Amino acid sequence: MLTRLVETLARHGPLSPEDHDAILSLPVTSRRFGAGDDLIVEGDAPSQCRVLESGQAFRHRTLPDGRRQIMAFHVPGEICDAEGLLLTMDHTVTALSACEVAFVPHVAMDAVLDAHPRVMRALWRSSLVESAVSREWMMGMGRRTARARIAHLFCEVFLRMRAAGLVENNRCRFPATQTHLSDALGLSVVHTNRVLQELRGEGLISFRGGELNVLNWSGLEAAGEFEPGYLHLNAKHR
Amino acid sequence: MLTRLVETLARHGPLSPEDHDAILSLPVTSRRFGAGDDLIVEGDAPSQCRVLESGQAFRHRTLPDGRRQIMAFHVPGEICDAEGLLLTMDHTVTALSACEVAFVPHVAMDAVLDAHPRVMRALWRSSLVESAVSREWMMGMGRRTARARIAHLFCEVFLRMRAAGLVENNRCRFPATQTHLSDALGLSVVHTNRVLQELRGEGLISFRGGELNVLNWSGLEAAGEFEPGYLHLNAKHR
DNA sequence: CGTGAACTTGAGATTTCTCAAGCGGGGTGG
């Protein structure tokens, strides 16, 4: 069941065969969600972990008057409410596309984590990488132009999807609307739309039908001032 | 030595007496830094943890052309390079004020973490709270006005300093310059200055001589659309 | 008393926003 999760965790730290087995024998129930369904909402104190087996999701929070901020996108293989193990949810996670989600009871997860320090470390490391991604988003929202922010986001999603083995021919699924992009980047939809046209016009990307197609990687990287280090993708585990 | 760290970790999870002892008997060397000194810089793969025993610090990254983004402020008691245990540093941490920093070798720390799952969890939880703070900053930079962002930052620093026992008479140390504030909030110094005058003019705060004085808490909260939940300060551990 | 960093102020320039409206395709009820 959780093979995708094992792959993801293994990318975050060396796991022994026993660690593998422990994860794979975790009790799981699987459930499907449609695009736009909430996987978990602000204020919840969950008793299960949600693992994204397939599909994409996003974290977000909405202010009373409707202003929304998207804080992260999730790619298959990731636990999208890991903080729920230790904290009450302070934001909502919603399906961006149709998703298959594996539910793992916290009690079982806790037992594995306490008995297998390497697994806990791997999960911890994955939260640390998420933090690094957040910081990079801050860099963008605080100090980059709309154009760079959009290009940067595309670079990031593309690389993370590739790491999950979900890029083919420089294409990957990314069914975000322009409203999603705007809310992720702190822009208005109108402006996002205009900048998107610019990027398309320059032949850097195509972005239609829920699919991102990178036509000119180095151009896109340059436009986004993108440096992949913060994703810690290939770093040997330390 | 590490009593402050123990306090901080204990706020993040129940620790047994043995856990306490394990932390307190960690080997430590202490060092002083002046304001503006780097505690650790981007690209480092440290072999020690840095614990802020006193003073404040901030995380930041600077783009080639000089645009700087501050991603977090640190308050005494926090480990300011916890991610260094598992990751190469992707940003720099610099002293905001004069600091006293305790250095703990990773080998020793690792041993304690593996032998004491509750300690690892507490440390992990503290990274998760840092993430929550990052998300709140994103909310601000993406969707709040300059005024709300500044007020919000003051609320946050004030509450975190209070949690560390460092507020007296509604005052706490916060020796950030207006340039620091600007770089943390994604604003220009000029604009920061003007908004600051506004907040002062309304009698919400005073902010001089490296000291923050909250004159009207509820007014400041309102101006910042501040809701303290994301700090997870009083939450019972889960 | 000189110097530099931090803070202030003025004023014009930009980016980005808001409001408003039109377009287009897919999905649905009649």
Place this chain on the structure above:
DNA sequence: CCACCCCGCTTGAGAAATCTCAAGTTCACG
């Protein structure tokens, strides 16, 4: 099978927040 509707995308145009440039002031410190 068609008409309608809604959501997402696009465009236009004026408005607002914020930025940049430039210069002056203040204050702590040597």
